[in-house]
Amino acid sequence: MSSSPATPRTDARVRLPGLDGVRALAVVLVLGYHLIPGLATGGFVGVDVFLVVSGYLITALLLAEHAREGSIRLGRFWARRARRLLPALALVVGASAGVAALIGGDVLVGIDWQLLGAATFSSNWFAIAQGASYLDQTSPELLRHLWSLAVEEQFYLLWPLALTGLILLPRRWMRVAVPAALAIASAAAMALVAGDPATRGAAASTAYFSTLTHGFGLLVGAALALARRPLARPADRAAGRIPAGVADAAAIAAATGIIVLASALTISSAPAYRGGMLAVVALTALLLLALDHPGSRIAPLIDRGPAGWTGERSYGLYLWHWPVVVLLSAALPGIDRTGASGWMLGLLALAISLPLAAGSYRWLEQPVRRHGLAGLGLARRPTLAPSPAGSPAPADRAGARRRWAAPVAVAAASALLLAGTTAAVVRAPAESQAAAAILAGQTALDELGRQPTATVPPEPVVVTAPTPEPTAPAGEEMIAIGDSVMLASAPALQERFPGILIDAAVSRQMRAAPELLRGYAAAGELRPTVVLGLGTNGPIDAATLEEVRRIIGPSRTLVLVSAQAPRDWTPGVNGELTSFASRFRAVELADWRSAIEPQLTLLAGDQIHPGSAGARIYADAVEGAVLRLTALPRFQDYLVDLQQER
Known part of the structure; x- marks a missing residue:
């Protein structure tokens, strides 16, 4: 039941309990994912928590306005959203672009479309159009994280229009069913579009970025608000229906479930897209519902102290943390972004982001939110003593200063930010160092005509063991199959x-090796020494390596190249490769990771792809492994392998 516009709803609540605590949980998950390697492999789900909260809060506010005034004033709503979001966003974008212009290099690649996406709240669609990959956490895109803000803003633009129509439906269940059905359709579309991210990385990124496939969190939050109408009803409406202890237990269980999923999911695995993120959304809805209980003891607890402080500043923390860590990585290219050094880099980024977010909240976001741009001139000042008769009162002089100080400050800051963004666009290189290295490798292969044909006619071949040589085999006796790292190293090899x-091909994984090797064997092109460099783009398992070894047979030697990449799965990949190589004398590890680790500045900005000097180190690692394989006679090698297999 709604009240008349002339009769204010004095029994309605003015804020939602526990919301700051939920925001704190969301931003901590995101910070853990982006800043601390390996701490929260599924911390990206913090964005889904944010989306549910946004859909819930915005819908609740709109319903409360309709209950008070009998209508929803769209212009006023959009103006409030602009005052809440734009000031901090403009500061982060302008300041980040300016610092990036000073650093230069890869951090500026694509800055033009990133700035345009930020200005139009369409970063997600620009990312899809540019083929940007969210799965690749090493890409130096400065403003990549604004994709989620774009999804929210698109929702803020369209949802109030839809809500004005939904309110006209005669039954509440009908109003709830519409966003609920759309949420189910969106989640199903994500699962279908993403497929298996391990083999369809581009499709998975599209599913992640798109408003259509990643909007279910907003819609679930909206459906919950339509069902509950939390700000348009008395605060004690639910009293007595469910014991407060049960509600608190449900809140703890929901929060625990979110944390467990944030520890278990990975951005490159199918379960994240096939129900994982949807499960987080459902748990967030349950958490909000439990915290809304009037007897909840958890809601007031998490709205105070560090959790409440963090939740209030979660927007600024989200905006600042990603550009800060990207800029630090660009400014300190020799710092390894994995292990202990990666943790230190992330903690440094956090130490910088916290005061930036706190300052933005105190001196920019809150004043503008409450008073518009004029709020920038308002600050706490000591009480002034009365002025002598006949002279202007100090308060009048202070008021005059405030009237012109705020516009001048805004104009000066805007000019500075504009200069920084302009410099960033002007200095941006056409391609990244990694892209240049990959292109150079591809060109080298094309010039020598060494690229294999797309199809090879199958024909039987008889393979004989090569004659052992005390030195490394000639290149004509070697075949190397790899990913973009090997492609960038092709000239040196x-x-x-x-x-x-x-x-070698971009984004190739170890799982592709068996099929490729079978094709070469059928064509009679499988050479005596096989080199595999396929650990960069995803986890591997011993079963795949066993299959590789069966395909190449006992007469060939196998070199496995370790992986260097600041990615969650790299330690596991290198551990698996090392373990497998230690089991067989005919298998050797080319430890590219250890060889390049002291010289990370020889890699591109992604700390993955080598330039010309780094490629020579890659070739050195392969050559060392091949030389070690020639230390024992081949027949003895095979006997050792057989004994170990038994």
């Missing part, structure tokens, strides 16, 4: 091993 057959 060709120089070190003339005649080597290199088949």
Whole structure:
């Protein structure tokens, strides 16, 4: 039941309990994911928590306004959203672009479309159009994290229009059913579009970025608000229906479930898209519902202290943390972004982001939110003593200063931010160092005509064991199959091993190796020494390596190249490769990771792809492994392998 516009609803609540605590949980998960390597592999679900909270809060506010005034004033709503979001966003975008312009290099790649996406709240669609990958957490895109803000803003633009129509439906269940059905459709679309992220990385990124496939969190929050109408009803309406202890237990269980999923999911695994993020959304809805109980003891607890403080500043923390860590990584290219050094880099980024977010909240966001741009001139000042008769009162002089100080400060800051963004666009390189290295490798392969054909006619071949040599085999006896790291290293490999057959492709994983090797074996092109460099783009397992070894047979040697990449799965990949190589004398590890670790500045800004000097180190690692494989006679190698297998 709604009240007349002339009769204010004095029994309605003015804020939602526990909301700041939920925001704190969301931002802590995101910070853990982005700043601390390996701490929260699924911390990206913090964004889904944010989306549910946004859908819930915005819908609740709109329903409360309709209950008070009998209508929803769209212009006033959008103006409030602009005052809440734009000032901090403009500061972060302008300041980050300005600092990036001073650093230069890869951090500026694509800055033009990123700035345009930020200005139009369409970053997610620009990212999809540019083929940006969310799965690749090493890309130096400065403003990548604004994709989620774009999704929210698009919701803020369209949802109030839809809500004005939904309110006209005669039954509440009908009003709830519409966003609930849309949420189910959105989650199903994400699962279908993403498929298996391990093999369809581009599709998974599209599913992650798109408002259509990642909007279910907002819609679930909206459906919950339509069902509960939390700000348009008396605070004690639910009293007595459910014991407060049960509600508190449900809140704890829901929060625990979110944390467990944030520890278990990974951005590159299918479960995240096939129900994982939807499960987080459902748990967030349950958490909000439990905290809304009037007898909740948890809600007031998490709205105070560190959790409440963090939740109030969660927007600024989200805005600042990603540009800060990207800029630090660009400014300190020699710092390893994995392990202990990666933790230190993340903690430094956090130490910088916290005061930036706190200052933005205190001196920019809150004043503008309450008073508009004029609020920038308002601050606490000591009480002034009365002025002598006949002279202007100090308060009058202070008021005059405030009247012109705020516009001048805003104009000066705007000019400075505009200069920084302009410099960033002007200085932006056309391509990243990694892209240049990959292109150079591809060009080298094309020039020598070493690229394999798309199809090879199957024909039987008889393979004989090569004659052992005390030195490394010639390039004509080697075939190398790899990913973009090997592709970037192709010129150095060709120089070190003339005649080597290199088949390398961007984003290739170890799971592709068996099929590729079978094709080469069928075509009679599977050479005596096989080099595999396929650990960069995803986890591997011993079963795949066993299959590889069965395919190449006992007469060939196998070199496995370790992976260097600031990604969650890299330690596991290298551990698996090391373990497998230690089991067989005919298998050797080319430890690229250890070789390049002291010289990370020889890699591109992503700390993955080598330049020319880094590529020579890659070739050195492969050559060392091949030389170690020639230390024992081949027949003895095979006997050792058989004994170990038994």
